[in-house]
Amino acid sequence: MQINKLSLVNFRNYMQQSVDFSPEINVIVGENAQGKTNLLEAVGYLSRGQSERTRAEREMIRFGQSEARLTGEINSRERDFLVDVRLSVGKRRRIEINQVPVKRASELTGVLGTVFFCPEDLLLIREGAAARRRFMDRSLCQLRPRYAAALAEYERLYEHKTRILRDSEEHPSLRDALPEFNSRMAIAGAVLIHYRARYCARLAEHAAAAHRECSGDREQLTLRYETVKTVEDPFAEQGVIIEQLILHQRAHEQAELASRLCLSGPHKDDIAVDIGGEEARKFSSQGQTRTAALAFKLAEREIYREITGQSPVLLLDDVLSELDPKRQEFVLNRIGGGQVFITCCEEDRLGSLLAGKILRVENGGVS
DSSP states (O other), rough: EEEEEEEEEEEEEEEEEEEOSSEEEEEOOOTTTTSHHHHHHHHHHHHHHSSSSSSSSSBBBBOOOOEEEEEEEETTEEEEEEEEEEEETTOEEEETTTTTOOGGGGGGGGTTTEEEOOGGGGGGTTSOOOHHHHHHHHHHHHHOOOHHHHHHHHHHHHHHHHHHHHHHTTTTGGGGGGHHHHHHHHHHHHHHHHHHHHHHHHHHHHHHHHHHHHTTTTTOEEEEEOOOOTTOOTTHHHHHHHHHHHHHHHHHHHHHHHTOOSSGGGGGGGEEEETEEEHHHHHHHHHHHHHHHHHHHHHHHHHHHHHHOOOOOEEEOOOOGOOOOHHHHHTTTTTOSSSSEEEEGGGGGGGGGGGGGGEEEEEEEEE
């Protein structure tokens, strides 16, 4: 799986640019604010229909312009694909795969898979549960179309239920709709729990192995999936999980009405992380939590390979500059076996990797 060529028109700070890539390692060099990350953002967008940096499509369109276009020539599953995305101010985006319009951005995940790793991801262990849920969601949406559909449905229902709870004191009749929303949220939520539990089991295995290697076999990383307390076994049949989610909703019904907040459901899920038997978020050092975050992202790549039989494109956005030499070496020794993009300010720190392709970026231009 690889992207061979990327063409941009009015995307971020690129007026018009076409770039050919190596099927192996691509080192993108340049000073800050020149457009290195924008290239990685464009590749990631072609794989998911979402930006890693913003939800507002307007921000991806070059200042002063009303439209932007991203085109990628991709080889995947021994087939060639042409993915074309057009973004317009005030209009719906248009996505085509091999000149055929597609309705859902999730169809892009069947063409190109990516694992995006940026400095903010090194805080994954120290941050709140939302960051680790986001990690699971991004990974699973690429791997399981049913999960992506269930997540979109759950988020839509969650927003509606939250509005009902917020407005129910002034308009009590709105509460009549809550049982229907609760039932549908339990159905969608059971799908999320089904896939998250199985993903976390694989993540625990692969991340523990990577963490042991990076720590010189001195530390043990353990992960545990945490969901709604009434769900006794997240690996149970989905019908059982639905019933247990409904029980949890009923137990929190009055509290939700009083607080006007949606308190029950897998939107509060988390991954508990322990290092050496201690809760990593509270007791581990910065170096330990960074090693654990590296293990998460490398495990994400391995899980993708395991499920699809292909290596996703690995996008490393200025991560190495945030790591000490030991962890830099650990990452660089683990990135082979697929197409890789690495952004950096100084190419000499990458040593032998420069046998790949070097792309120099300056003021929205690539040479």
